[in-house]
Amino acid sequence: MPKHAPRNVMATSFALVGALALSLTGGTAHASDSLEYVALGDSYSAGSGVLPVDPTNLLCLRSTVNYPHVIASRTGAHLKDVTCGAAQTKDFTSSQYPGVAPQVNALDADTDLVTLTIGGNDNGTFINAITACGSAGLLTLGKGSPCKDRHGSSFTDEIEKNTYPALRSALRAVRAKAPNARVAVLGYPWITPAQADRSCFVKLPVAEGDVPYLRDIQARLNAAVERASEETGATYVDFSQVSDGHDACKAGGTRWIEPLLFGTSVVPVHPNALGERRMAEHTMSVLGLS
Structure with missing residues (x-):
């Protein structure tokens, strides 16, 4: 050699x-x-109504440009998106539809990041409040506060009695399945303005006195989400300031939420593509992601 x-x-x-x-x-x-990123949650996470639709699960009406996809594309994270329209807290630990696994099944000890919105569908809070107040507003041609007069504190009572403890249980289930993950729980961007705007009645047929009533219901829901997040070690992403002025009553290009009538989405009273992008950007800012 x-x-x-x-x-x-x-x-x-x-x-x-x-x-x-x-x-x-x-x-x-x-x-x-790259971050191992799992997106959970309801239609606000799924981007239901925003095109294009993910063809792998049409039942969940999940958009391929929802805020989880925006976060993943901008951070290079490896995304597993199991968000699903109409999801409730119970669907984190049980099957929402045949063939749709409980959402927490997507989590494991290697998960680095979890984002979600949840709670708005529990007790039918969003849909029942919007439907009740919209119907009442049409009957009074936008005058008075017929929805508040009829329903009083019933919606917020349900949030405190049922949604709040369900949120804590759901978030504990997330933590149990992904003990090493950073969990970000997003609040819901404003649907209505702080005060009634007569020009909004055509888009969102809610009586003048019921506009702040609906906003208070949403504020109470977000407060419950925030408390549950803090109690389970999650990061709450607050949209109360950044989404102000971007409600469903605003013009296209400004609003983040589509109105009930004459909007551009097949799923009204939900974030549009701009709203999903802004939700992603604010979440990234709060989490310090780039």
Whole structure:
């Protein structure tokens, strides 16, 4: 064997060791550095009504440009999106539809990041309040506060009695399945303005006195979501300030939420594409993601 052969063997060995060390430290394996990101939640997370629709599960009416997809595309995270329109807290731990697994099944100890919106469908809070107040507003041609007069504190009572404890249970289930993850729970962007606007009645047929009533119901729901988040070690992403002025009564290009009537989405009173992007951007800002 030539005299320089051992040197070549040593050089080759050092090169192999160096390559192995580089791969273990992530020097060349950029894919291994990406966040393992799981998106849970209801239609506000799914982006229901925003095109294009994810064809893999049409029951959930999940958009491929919802806020989880925006976050993943901007951070390079590896996304597993199991968001589903109409989801309630119970659907985190039980099947929402045949063939649709409980949402927490997507989580494991390797999950780095979890985002979600949930709670608005429990007790039918959103749909029942919007339907009740819209119907009452049409009957009075937008005058008075017929919805508040009839329903009083019933919606907020349900939130405190049922939704709040259900939120805590759902978030504890998330934590149990993903003990090492950072969990971000998003509040719901404003649907109505703080005060009645007569020009809004055509889009959102709610009586003048019921506009702040609906907003208070949403505020109480968001407060319950925030409390449950804090009690389970999750980060609450507050939209009360950044979404102000972007409610369903505003013009297209400004509003984040589509109105009940004459909107551009097949799913009214839900975020549009702009709303989903802004939800993603604010969440990334709160979490310090780039």
